[in-house]
Amino acid sequence: MMFFRVALFAVVGGLLLPTSGLAASSAPLPPPWSVDLPSAQARAKAEGKFVLIHFSGSDWCGWCMKLKKDVFLKPEFVAYAQSNLTLVTIDFPKHKNVPSTLQATNQRVAEQFQVQGFPTLVLLDSQGKRVGNVNYAQGGAKVFVAELEKLIRPPPEPVAPKTVPTPPKNPTVRQGRSGDKGKAAETVAAATTEAPSALTLKRISGSKHRRLAIINGIALSQGSTATFALTSGSVQVRCLEIRDKSVVVTVNGRERELKLSGTSA
Numbered sequence: 380m381m382f383f384r385v386a387l388f389a390v391v392g393g394l395l396l397p398t399s400g401l402a403a404s405s406a407p408l409p410p411p412w413s414v415d416l417p418s419a420q421a422r423a424k425a426e427g428k429f430v431l432i433h434f435s436g437s438d439w440c441g442w443c444m445k446l447k448k449d450v451f452l453k454p455e456f457v458a459y460a461q462s463n464l465t466l467v468t469i470d471f472p473k474h475k476n477v478p479s480t481l482q483a484t485n486q487r488v489a490e491q492f493q494v495q496g497f498p499t500l501v502l503l504d505s506q507g508k509r510v511g512n513v514n515y516a517q518g519g520a521k522v523f524v525a526e527l528e529k530l531i532r533p534p535p536e537p538v539a540p541k542t543v544p545t546p547p548k549n550p551t552v553r554q555g556r557s558g559d560k561g562k563a564a565e566t567v568a569a570a571t572t573e574a575p576s577a578l579t580l581k582r583i584s585g586s587k588h589r590r591l592a593i594i595n596g597i598a599l600s601q602g603s604t605a606t607f608a609l610t611s612g613s614v615q616v617r618c619l620e621i622r623d624k625s626v627v628v629t630v631n632g633r634e635r636e637l638k639l640s641g642t643s644a
Contacts (some may be wrong), residue, residue, distance in 0.1 A: 382402070400416075401639070403562055404591055409451065409452055409457055410456070410457060410464070410466055410468045411466065412433070412458045412467065412468040412493045412537050413465070413466065413468070414466050414468060414469070414470070414481065416432065416451050416467050416468075416469070418489055419465045419466075419467045420465075420507050422465055422507050422556070423465040423503075424505050424506065426505075427505050427562070428463055428465050428505060429463060429464055429465070429467075429503065429504055429505065429510070429531060430465050430467060430502070430504075430505075430507075431460070431464045431465070431466055431467070431485070431500065431501075431502055431513070431527075432467045432468075432469060432488075432492070432501040432502075432503070433446075433466070433467065433468045433469070433498060433499075433500055433501070434469045434471075434489060434492070434494045434497055434498060434499040434500070434501070435468055435470050435471070435497055435498050436470070436471050436472060436473065436497045436549070437468075437470050437471045437472050438470070438473060438474045439473045439474070439476075440497045440498065442497070442498055442515070443498045445497050446485075446515055449519050449520070450519060450520045450523045452607055453499060453519065454520075455519075455521055455524055456520040456522035456524060459524045459527070460524060463527075463531065464527075466532035466637070467487060468486065469485045469494075469637055471485060471489075471497070471627070483639065488588055492509075494621065495620075497514065498515060498590060500513040501513075502527070502530050506518070506602040509630070509634060510530050510531070511617075511629045511634045512526060512619045512620075512635065513526050513530065514526050516604060519622075528569070529632055530629075530632055533631055533632025533633065534632070535631075536630060563565070573611055574610050575595055575609060575610070575612045576609060576631065577595065578594055578595060578607060578609070578614075578616065578628075578637055579595055579637070580591040580593070580594055580625065580626055580637040580638060580639050581594065581595070581596065581625070582639070583621060583626070583639070584598075585600075585604060590621040591621075592618055592621050592626040592637075594607070594616065594626070594628075594637065595607055599616070599618040599626075599628075600618065600621075601618055601619070601620060601621050602617075602618065602619075603617070604616065604617040604618075607637060613629050614630050615630070615631055616628050616630055617629045617632070621624055623636060624639050625637060625638040625639065
């Protein structure tokens, strides 16, 4: 009887083991992260994908570790990345040995994209053009993928409705002074405030660590978003970076630079 139980257990075990192996193999594998930006860009161009660059301090930056755990290793991001992204990590660890040539290359890439902190996430299109920075906020992989989608497939710019100007209903009439018989009465229309035709960077204020960009009278900090009413329609503006004499923003998902001396193109 003991021999029968052992044999039965062996048969059942033999049937169950392959099933568990299949379940494990069906889980999506984390996508590979390249450390070579030029080769990743070439691969993205050939495959028609976007390039996501992750500037990280992998062994000391707490938010970088949280980003990897809550987003990069999750099935939602893995599946999305496999279809849409080529992944690059530019790492600045403190406790790992990194070849001096790679250190120098990473430093040049960080300077090229003006990285000022970690984690910083930059998205390029398949032609190598910078689309914008990806915001990392609480919410995990689902929220992060939604942020990527806003940059990859931005909503269309609204079409401004045709408007016909109308005269003021109640003009102010100022009578001529007594004795000015030869002068007709003046009619002065009430002044109306019109929406601006473009985005204008008025000034940059605040401290070094908390700068504010004043755009069309609205103050934006780095990472904040606001809706602006222009003569061509409403646009959504996100502030990516505040520099000394300019700011980098996205307007309905498209990156632009506003300078103190001019307006956006």
